[in-house]
Amino acid sequence: MIGFGLRLAVTGGREAITRLVLIATATALGVGMLLAVVAGINAVTTQNDRTAWLSVRGEDTDPSGSLWWLDRDDFFRGQEIQRVDVAVAGPGAPVPPGIDRLPAPGEYYVSPALHSLLASAPAAQLGDRFPGREAGLLGVDAVPAPDDLIVLVGRSPADLSAVDGVSRVGAISTSTPESDASAIKAILGIVAIGLLLPILIFINSATRLSAARREQRFAAMRLIGATPRQISWVAATESTVAVVLGTAVGFALYEALRAPIADVPFTGAASYPDDVSLTVGAGLVVALGVPVVAAFSSLFALRRVRISPLGVTRRVTPRAPGFWRVVPLIAGLAELAWLVGRRPSSSDSQTFAYLGGILLVMIGLIVAGPWLTMVGARALAARSSRPSTLIAARRLADDPKAAFRSVSGLVLALFVTTVAIGVITTMTADRTAEHDTGDASLMHLYVPGTAAARFSVVDELRAIPGVTEVAELRTEPGSDYTTLASCAELAGWSSLGRCPEGAAVVEVQSAVLEPGRTWPASTVGPAEFANLAAAEFFVQTDGSTAALERARTTLENGFPGFVPPPSTERDLALGFVKAMAVWRQVADVVILAGLPIAGCSLAVGVVGGLIERRRPFSLLRLSGAPLAVLRRVVALESALPLLVVSAVAVGSGLLAAHLFLRSQLDISLRAPGAEYYLVVGVGLAVGLALVASTLPLLRRITGPSAARND
Known part of the structure; x- marks a missing residue:
């Protein structure tokens, strides 16, 4: 039966070859992206491990x-x-x-x-x-x-x-320390969840191409005496041969993607190409797992044939999905809501709790999708007056699972995009006020308890071209918080405050330096001030790179080892900027990779649906239905579940982002900017455009010859 299945896969005419090529191509794209995600995760993990020795x-x-x-x-x-x-x-x-x-x-x-x-x-x-x-x-x-x-x-x-x-x-x-490792785990978890599920849906959609046509053929074989076991072997062989070919091509595609993946700064820095690699175990799991999953998917699709060959010809309307399907979605959101005010103490527990909740919401969207599609279709049928709208609504209501299956990948991509952009937008807006990244011309060094520099730092600094002012604050005797400043040095500054009339030395609190502030006079005289230990240095430059870096080098050589080193406000904000860049990079990767994968899944699903329904559509054309009506039917059958469930996915994504922010950071979600609405709009537009691109196939596949019985 294996040999017979191979002959059916490659010698079954143009339709069989087309199906073989489509499944192999779709599987190759899915496997290539799946391997790229796994290899990218390995690269980030390897990069993270190399940082352990640095502190x-x-x-x-x-x-x-x-x-x-x-x-x-x-x-x-x-x-x-x-x-x-x-x-x-x-x-x-x-x-x-x-x-x-x-x-x-x-x-x-x-x-x-x-x-x-x-x-x-x-x-x-x-x-x-x-x-x-x-x-x-x-x-x-x-x-x-x-x-x-x-x-x-x-x-x-x-x-x-x-x-x-x-x-x-x-x-x-x-x-790597636990706290650092948990951040990396969270990032990798978001990437994995955001990409792996759409990829798996894509591969599953590819292996189910022409399932209905194959059911009819295998049902005929059952009627002439084939056993369920023989049918299972033939079906598994026919599906697996295309998937095995596609898996091999997918590994070749992964090799071609290694260099571009290495250039993606997942953690704010690129990776070495050799780090973008697969473990032997991961490679074997993909190489063996995808064909096995394809075989089981094929057997599951043909379960009615194994029970009774007449079940295919009768075409009983599937049972309508029940309201229980929304329970996982509600449970996922409820779990995230429960975490507000109850954030787990350990980082591993936080990673498990938050990613588990988001994963449950994603599974909930997949489970609830058919029910939401059915509800939308029934509402449309109740208000429809045009034949195309009524036909599409009735077909959707009869089999909402099949209708939702083709758009499920894009729905997940929109949910993950919403969560990622919502969290990043809020974090950036909330923390930008804490990290002033504007002033890059004022250098500061804090040197508590230092008696003297190795050389005359002030004279060296003033000799640097581009340095306009230097202020040296000294430690007040018997005080750990108040520093002293010479009024002669403050005279040229506008940002550090000013001295009262007649004062030579003033008491300064550097933590609250304010332009125009008048500092109280000190009892310390100029002679005593000159012998006090240095506490802080402020160096005003013209903002040029040469002046800043020469001043930094002079201060570091004069006072080595202090943390933080001589720095500007922009320097100190580098960590924040890098962290935000990492999160933006994660969002970009999920969006730029997830949406095309979901779009390919949608295209495969729509094309597969057209191939499976070529005979019913051909009969409609023979009975007088215009081709334009059939095209509107196909468009509505794809657009309705896409728009209905996408609206729920976007709303769930915003709610999940808000609950995560409230629980983890104690801040509320801020409305995403125009970038978010542009991404969502483009994603939906691309999805609808892919549906529209398949409509010309209707003329070719619904000719009179397609109406005959096989």
């Missing part, structure tokens, strides 16, 4: 550890540099990944991207921050992404041990 964890600190360790961030031209200073504190000091030995005092290792930057940037702006010479490049194991800027600096034990914030460690971290 010391609490469990790594050891008062008797053999390595002095100081990790901190630095900035250059709007980019973040990750810097780690090390010094040997005892025998057996651990060595970070990517190098064979620790850098000696006066040596440093750099990532390839930073090596190129050091070669092109003036030393006074960047290179002078790192003492000594470059000892070599950090290997791939130590550099999470190709464009990452990382430096590992060797220092003497006496020098590094005196720096504030330094730690002694006995081991270097090899695992």
